[in-house]
Amino acid sequence: xxxxxxxxxxxxxxxxxxxxxxxxxxxxxxxxxxxxxxxxxxxxxxxxxxxxxxxxxxxxxxxxxxxxxxxxxxxxxxxxxxxxxxxxxxxxxxxxxxxxxxxxxxxxxxxxxxxxxxxxxxxxxxxxxxxxxxxxxxxxxxxxxxxxxxxxxxxxxxxxxxxxxxxxxxxxxxxxxxxxxxxxxxxxxxxxxxxxxxxxxxxxxxxxxxxxxxxxxxxxxxxxxxxxxxxxxxxxxxxxxxxxxxxxxxxxxxx
Numbered sequence: 531x532x533x534x535x536x537x538x539x540x541x542x543x544x545x546x547x548x549x550x551x552x553x554x555x556x557x558x559x560x561x562x563x564x565x566x567x568x569x570x571x572x573x574x575x576x577x578x579x580x581x582x583x584x585x586x587x588x589x590x591x592x593x594x595x596x597x598x599x600x601x602x603x604x605x606x607x608x609x610x611x612x613x614x615x616x617x618x619x620x621x622x623x624x625x626x627x628x629x630x631x632x633x634x635x636x637x638x639x640x641x642x643x644x645x646x647x648x649x650x651x652x653x654x655x656x657x658x659x660x661x662x663x664x665x666x667x668x669x670x671x672x673x674x675x676x677x678x679x680x681x682x683x684x685x686x687x688x689x690x691x692x693x694x695x696x697x698x699x700x701x702x703x704x705x706x707x708x709x710x711x712x713x714x715x716x717x718x719x720x721x722x723x724x725x726x727x728x729x730x731x732x733x734x735x736x737x738x739x740x741x742x743x744x745x746x747x748x749x750x751x752x753x754x755x756x757x758x759x760x761x762x763x764x765x766x767x768x769x770x771x772x773x774x775x776x777x778x779x780x781x782x783x784x785x
Contacts, residue, residue, distance in 0.1 A: 550645045554596065558651040561593040576659045584752040585714060586659065587741050591699055591748035596642060601701055603640040604676055604770060607631050610639065611678065627681035633674045647674050647774050656776065659750055660695060663779025667693050673775055678702075679760070680768045688715060688757040694778030699748040702770035704763060711740040712749060715757045753778075 563569055580586040592600070611629035637644045646652060648666060656664040667673045703710050715738050743749070751758060763769060 550641050551649070554642065554645045554649055555651050557593050557596055558646075558649055558655075562651065562655045573655070573658050577661055580659050580750065580752065581661065583714075584754045584756045585741070585758070586750050587743055588659075588748045588750060589744075590746050592646075592746065596646070597701075597746055599642045600646075600772065603642055604631075604701060604772075607635060607639055607676065608678060610635050611676070614677075627679070627684070629678040631676040631678075633671050636674050636676065643674060643676075643772065653776075656695065656697070656750060657779075660752065660778075664695055664776045665779040667775040667777050675773045676701075676770065677773065678768065678770050679763065681763065682765045682767065683762045685762050686759045688759050690757055691751050691753040693775040694753050695776040696751045697748055697774040697776070698751065699772040699774070700743055700745060700769070701772055702768055703743070703745050704767035704769065710769075711742045711761060713759050713761055714739045714741065715759075717755055717757060 576586050576588065608629065608631070611631045614628040614630050653664050653666075698712075741749070749758075760769065
């Protein structure tokens with residue numbers, strides 16, 4: 531991942547040093563709401579699509595200043611990541627494939643990413659889309675993660691959303707003219723249970739949707755009967771994703 535000039539990172543850090551949460555709230559409020567008709571229409575359309583599909587792509591999710599700052603923080607965090615997958619060639623040289631950074635390191639070693647996660651403005655924006663109260667996930671060690679993937683020709687397994695909501699934000703993506711796609715598959719809980727118990731792949735018979743995204747976009751995903759996965763990367767490509775898990779505040783209060 532290319533490292534941004536130190537002057538940019540220092541400028542952002544200086545601006546946030548006195549009061550990072552307040553500064554971030556102001557930037558997010560201007561970027562996500564802006565109090566104009568077009569922004570209100572955008573939120574209404576996103577909410578409508580989210581109710582129908584249980585997922586939605588949010589284009590250019592963050593203002594450029596915050597996105598640049600997050601990229602700088604991730605560049606500093608990556609050496610602290612935990613190796614999830616690697617390969618070894620015939621000479622015995624180990625090559626990185628998948629690296630993951632967990633909440634404890636993100637919250638202790640960075641400023642902008644945790645501030646975004648706990649932002650009231652961001653949760654207000656997500657709540658309007660979800661038509662329900664979006665709150666921080668109660669298990670803090672699983673609230674935020676960063677995954678750096680460079681493994682080519684590796685098709686990941688289908689994943690379920692384990693929390694109420696999951697936000698997947700793309701910080702680094704393959705440089706493709708058409709963009710990269712995230713794959714979705716609608717399946718009932720009965721179909722999924724049958725697939726697991728019989729070791730069969732009913733998903734291959736189901737209809738798979740693809741949603742294309744570009745650098746800086748994010749997906750909001752809802753717990754339910756929609757599975758998702760990343761398609762394989764091409765040789766030489768890489769992907770860096772920030773994932774934020776949230777709970778459904780209304781269901782949480784009922785319990």
